[in-house]
Amino acid sequence: MEELIQTLKEQIIDALNLEEITPEDIDNDAPLFGDGLGLDSIDALELIVILDRFYGIKLANPAEGKEIFKNINTIADYISKNRTK
Amino acid sequence: MIRLLSSNIISPLAYNTGDNYRAVKSGKSAIAQYCNWNGIPDTFAGSMFTPQQLDELKIDGYTRFEYVAIRSIEEALSGTEIDVTSSRTVLILSTTKGDVEELSSNLSSDGAYLSPGAAAKKIAAYFGMKSEPVVCCNACISGVSAQVLADRLISCGYYDNAIVCGTDCSSPFVISGFLCFKSLSAEACRPFDIERLGLNLGEAAATMVFTRDDGKSKAWRLVCGSLDNDAHHVSAPSPNGAGALKVIERTMEGHDIESLAFVNVHGTATMFNDQMESKAIQAAGLSDVPLTALKGWYGHTLGASGVLETILSMASVEDGCILPVRGFSNIGVSGKVNIGTSLRKTDKNAFLKIISGFGGCNGAVLYTREPCEEKSVQLNEPEVLHKVILTSDSLSIDGETIPVAAKGKELLTEIYKTHIGDYPKFYKMDMFSRLVFLASELLILREDKSDGAMEHSVVLFNRTSSIVTDRKHIATIEDPKGFFPSPSVFLYTLPNIVTGEIAIKHGYTGETSLYILEDKNIEIMAAIVKSSFAMSESRLMITGWADCSAEDTFEAELCLLRK
Numbered sequence: 001m002e003e004l005i006q007t008l009k010e011q012i013i014d015a016l017n018l019e020e021i022t023p024e025d026i027d028n029d030a031p032l033f034g035d036g037l038g039l040d041s042i043d044a045l046e047l048i049v050i051l052d053r054f055y056g057i058k059l060a061n062p063a064e065g066k067e068i069f070k071n072i073n074t075i076a077d078y079i080s081k082n083r084t085k
Numbered sequence: 086m087i088r089l090l091s092s093n094i095i096s097p098l099a100y101n102t103g104d105n106y107r108a109v110k111s112g113k114s115a116i117a118q119y120c121n122w123n124g125i126p127d128t129f130a131g132s133m134f135t136p137q138q139l140d141e142l143k144i145d146g147y148t149r150f151e152y153v154a155i156r157s158i159e160e161a162l163s164g165t166e167i168d169v170t171s172s173r174t175v176l177i178l179s180t181t182k183g184d185v186e187e188l189s190s191n192l193s194s195d196g197a198y199l200s201p202g203a204a205a206k207k208i209a210a211y212f213g214m215k216s217e218p219v220v221c222c223n224a225c226i227s228g229v230s231a232q233v234l235a236d237r238l239i240s241c242g243y244y245d246n247a248i249v250c251g252t253d254c255s256s257p258f259v260i261s262g263f264l265c266f267k268s269l270s271a272e273a274c275r276p277f278d279i280e281r282l283g284l285n286l287g288e289a290a291a292t293m294v295f296t297r298d299d300g301k302s303k304a305w306r307l308v309c310g311s312l313d314n315d316a317h318h319v320s321a322p323s324p325n326g327a328g329a330l331k332v333i334e335r336t337m338e339g340h341d342i343e344s345l346a347f348v349n350v351h352g353t354a355t356m357f358n359d360q361m362e363s364k365a366i367q368a369a370g371l372s373d374v375p376l377t378a379l380k381g382w383y384g385h386t387l388g389a390s391g392v393l394e395t396i397l398s399m400a401s402v403e404d405g406c407i408l409p410v411r412g413f414s415n416i417g418v419s420g421k422v423n424i425g426t427s428l429r430k431t432d433k434n435a436f437l438k439i440i441s442g443f444g445g446c447n448g449a450v451l452y453t454r455e456p457c458e459e460k461s462v463q464l465n466e467p468e469v470l471h472k473v474i475l476t477s478d479s480l481s482i483d484g485e486t487i488p489v490a491a492k493g494k495e496l497l498t499e500i501y502k503t504h505i506g507d508y509p510k511f512y513k514m515d516m517f518s519r520l521v522f523l524a525s526e527l528l529i530l531r532e533d534k535s536d537g538a539m540e541h542s543v544v545l546f547n548r549t550s551s552i553v554t555d556r557k558h559i560a561t562i563e564d565p566k567g568f569f570p571s572p573s574v575f576l577y578t579l580p581n582i583v584t585g586e587i588a589i590k591h592g593y594t595g596e597t598s599l600y601i602l603e604d605k606n607i608e609i610m611a612a613i614v615k616s617s618f619a620m621s622e623s624r625l626m627i628t629g630w631a632d633c634s635a636e637d638t639f640e641a642e643l644c645l646l647r648k
Contacts, residue, residue: 015571019512038509042320045266045572053569062267 005076011054015046028072036071044069056084086459087239087247088298089305092396093161095142095153096289096383097134101160106400110428114382114411116273116285123257124565129269132287132384133255147211148197150184151204154252155211157290162212165294167246169212175244176218178205179231179251180388181579183220186256188552190560200549202603208250216244217609220601221388222550224579225351225442226312227251228291228391230598232450233310235295237616240462245297251392252290258555259387260286261562262575266320274354276378276410277363277424279417284353287384291393300459305399308435308457310450311335312596312621314543314588315441320576321357322441326365326420329441331594332449333369335622336437340451345374346433347407349398351440352378353385354412358441363420365439372421374437375429377401381411391440391448398436399452407431443576444585446597462619467626467646473527475500475520476640482527493637497523504530508590515554515577517633518586521545524641525587525627532625532645542595542623543584546610549634550601551580587627595623605630618648 009023016039030036033044044065051057057079059065068078093101097115098108115132119125134142134153144152158176167174184204187196199207205218221231228251235247253259263269263286270283298306313335315328322328348371350362366372379394386393401408407429414426435453473482480487480500491499497519501511505526514522525543554577561570576582584597600613614628629643 016573017512018509020509040318042572042576048267049265049569049571 001076001080004080005072008076008079009072011050012047015050016043026072030071032069032071047075051079055079057082086298086300087236087295087307088302089399090167090294090296091161091164092294092399093157093292094289094393094396095157096393097132097138098382100156102396102400106397106404109382109397109408110404110406114273116384118271124568125257125260125264126568127264128271129260129264130272130285131255131260132285134288148184148187150252150254151208153254153290154178154208154250157252157292158208158212158248158250161248161292161294167294167296169214172215173245174214175216175238175247176205176209176214177221177231177235177247177249178208178218179221179227179249179392180253181222181224181227182253182259185258185555186254188555188559190556190563200552200603201601202548206603217602217604217606219609219613222599222601223442223446223581224444225385225387226391226440226446226448227388228393229310229438229440229448229450230312231392232293232307232395233312233448234613236307236310237620238612239295239297241464241612241616241619243612243616247295248292249295249392250290250292251389253288253387253389255286255288257562258559261570262558262578265570265572265575268355270354273412274380274384275412276352276354276380277359277416277418277422278413279415281354281356281359281417283355284380285384287386289383289386289389289393291389291396293392293396300457303454305452305454306457308340308451308453309336310448312446312448312598313594314445314585314597315447316588316592316594317445318589319445319582319585320443322361322445324361326361326368328445328447328594329362329365329439330368332447333365333371333437333439336449336451337369342370342374344433344435344453346402346431346436347375347377349377349379349394349436349438352380352410354380360418361441362439363418363422365420366422367420373423375407376410376422376424377408378410379408391438395438395450395452398438402431402434402436402454405430405432443579444581444597445588446581446585464615464619465648467614467618467648470645470647471528471531472644473524474642475524477638482531510586513573514583514586515551516636516639517551517553517580517631518577518583520633520639520641521583521631522586524631524643528627528643528645529591539624540595540622541591541593541625541627542617542621543587543593543597544614544617544626544628545584545599546630547580547599547601548603548605548632551578553633553636554578596621614646624648
């Protein structure tokens with residue numbers, strides 16, 4: 001799980017161009033949207049691409065992302081249960 | 086004021102305005118479902134030309150985008166006697182992506198790709214036109230922007246006639262982009278319906294030929310047009326429809342709502358757009374005016390939609406009919422709107438067309454067949470308050486050279502860190518947007534804000550559109566095994582997005598426009614800027630030339646102007 005979380009953070013920083021942020025800056029439990037990292041709807045779509053591209057998970061309905069993308073832990077948990085690659 | 090001389094629509098349904106209208110009236114649509122289309126792994130619905138139709142329309146030596154536009158202009162011109170070879174006739178091309186399907190991720194393997202300005206020149210040359218064409222590239226509102234521009238340029242005396250042609254073609258480029266935005270429906274779209282699942286893309290060319298008018302004859306004339314920005318988000322409209330409401334109010338000012346046969350809305354069938362439009366319509370007091378939306382027949386034809394839907398609205402008013410909303414059955418928006426599911430009759434002679442797009446832009450145009458009074462227009466020389474020149478290796482502000490250390494991409498990061506900072510969104514922008522954003526920020530830093538809030542507009546001119554990001558997007562869809570289009574890359578393949586970035590950061594709610602010219606033609610740029618000041622409410626404008634032809638090759642020369 002530790003390794004997955006580290007990789008996931010790096011993938012998010014890269015895909016979302018979070019230039020001045022390092023994996024250590026992202027708290028596993030902190031909200032990603034709203035306050036926290038301040039991600040927006042386009043970032044949510046980009047997270048859907050990450051799930052598909054690196055973990056073989058297809059989210060057809062962006063609304064499903066709301067629960068999954070709460071924080072790093074919830075994403076990592078969802079990936080570990082649903083990944084196909 | 087301008088009046089319509091002639092029009093044409095070339096769509097998968099028919100090749101002229103009358104046949105298109107009759108097809109729609111009889112309930113026909115070309116929207117079909119596509120599976121595994123040109124390497125696109127998802128299923129989607131759209132309205133596309135058949136290979137047989139393309140064979141009929143084809144002209145050797147021209148790309149699909151170019152020949153579809155040429156066919157439409159040719160047919161529209163055949164009904165008029167204007168002198169297209171006169172320097173007083175201008176071509177205004179409205180497109181979001183032009184020839185993009187000919188572009189490759191790799192510089193050396195481009196097909197017949199021409200930048201939108203060069204394609205416009207080639208199309209103008211086909212007709213022997215001598216004036217420089219202008220391309221309106223304002224995402225989904227381009228077709229209405231182009232009509233507003235035609236009105237401004239003719240009303241301010243720069244031209245006598247304008248050919249406004251909106252054209253976009255469906256390509257894996259555009260379809261993959263909307264797919265990763267999760268905004269495409271796999272079935273025929275259902276505008277304003279509770280079960281709407283997104284939009285369909287469509288391809289079409291639509292042309293309107295305009296001439297100067299004194300408002301006296303019985304003809305279709307553009308009474309008023311308005312453009313603005315809602316300063317909310319680059320890919321989602323303000324939920325209360327503030328931007329759409331303002332353009333409706335400005336366009337309808339002094340005009341009787343009772344005169345409207347209907348309001349033709351954008352009605353893309355996405356959750357956000359239709360909901361936002363319903364709120365704006367209710368707030369504008371238009372709840373009882375019949376609403377029409379045409380995407381159920383043609384899909385979203387992007388740069389063509391504003392033109393196509395205006396022409397079809399005219400045809401239905403001429404026929405005394407209000408078209409139903411195809412795909413609609415149960416209301417799925419919270420604002421009160423008047424939607425019909427079958428054909429209704431009208432004896433009115435005017436309609437309002439509204440439209441909204443990525444980058445936060447909104448537009449509205451009011452047309453009538455009744456005589457109306459021509460407003461006088463006052464042209465003024467704007468005052469240059471500040472000027473920034475930013476190139477790949479230099480920066481100057483108000484004539485003073487500012488020492489810089491880095492070059493290319495790093496130079497932009499250096500300027501951001503030294504002069505701006507604390508705006509992490511900067512790093513999410515593509516190179517063209519970073520360039521324009523920084524040059525604008527440097528102007529805004531120097532602006533004397535003691536006069537209080539005044540309406541700002543952002544009007545940009547450019548040559549290569551968003552070519553750097555276009556290639557990047559193509560690289561994400563070229564390999565079928567690595568088909569992972571990115572929404573944040575695709576977003577910036579609309580070069581007007583940066584105008585929205587500036588509007589959002591500073592709460593600017595004036596017009597935000599991007600025009601593409603093949604050459605940095607100062608005369609046309611000045612005409613567009615002066616006519617915008619003369620015929621809009623904006624008092625201050627960030628404007629100028631900005632181009633980014635490669636990751637490390639860019640130049641911006643922007644000014645802050647006051648009316």
